[in-house]
Amino acid sequence: MITRWPAERLNSFERFGKMMEDVFGANGEAWTPLVDIKETPTQLTFIAELPGMELKDVEVELNGDILTIRGQRAFEKDESKDEYLRVERAYGSFVRSFTLNTEVKVDLIKANFKNGLLAVVVPKEPTRPALKVPIKGV
Numbered sequence: 215m216i217t218r219w220p221a222e223r224l225n226s227f228e229r230f231g232k233m234m235e236d237v238f239g240a241n242g243e244a245w246t247p248l249v250d251i252k253e254t255p256t257q258l259t260f261i262a263e264l265p266g267m268e269l270k271d272v273e274v275e276l277n278g279d280i281l282t283i284r285g286q287r288a289f290e291k292d293e294s295k296d297e298y299l300r301v302e303r304a305y306g307s308f309v310r311s312f313t314l315n316t317e318v319k320v321d322l323i324k325a326n327f328k329n330g331l332l333a334v335v336v337p338k339e340p341t342r343p344a345l346k347v348p349i350k351g352v
Contacts, residue, residue, distance in 0.1 A: 245304030249283070251312070258314065258336040265330040266303070274325045274334055276318075283332065284309040 252259040262283055264272060272285040286307045317339035325334045 244306050245287070245308050247283075247308055247310065249310055249312075255338075257338055258316070258318075260312065260332075260334040260336070262310065262332040262334075263330065264327075264332055267330065269327045272327060272332055274332070276320060276323060276336075279314045280311050281314060281334065281336065282309060282311045283334070 248263045250261045252261070260281065260283070264285065264287070267285060267287050271287065272283070275282045275284075284307070287305050289305045314336065319337040319339055322337045323335065325332065327333075
């Protein structure tokens with residue numbers, strides 16, 4: 215059995231869809247990839263899930279203590295969105311930024327991209343042990 219939706223309810227869904235496009239951008243103009251962060255005593259590792267992207271479309275930058283991963287995933291140029299019944303994958307630009315909150319070995323940061331996963335390894339500077347400062351009497 216097929217249930218008919220009242221016209222006012224359909225209009226509400228259309229208004230909601232329009233509102234979401236206004237807030238988040240129409241046609242996939244922005245999206246947020248998932249990122250796992252792993253910390254060991256010697257390094258931080260960021261693993262970003264970037265399926266369908268190529269190395270040339272991704273950039274990693276360290277500015278001060280902010281690590282930024284940015285890129286853009288384009289819709290396949292040889293296909294038209296008009297041919298799809300539904301498009302659930304996100305397209306467009308993204309930016310993810312993370313505050314490191316630790317001293318790092320800037321010259322040893324490495325990034326690898328393979329099979330849609332970007333792994334950024336950030337070696338940490340060793341923490342200095344606590345130092346007792348002798349106090350002299352005057």
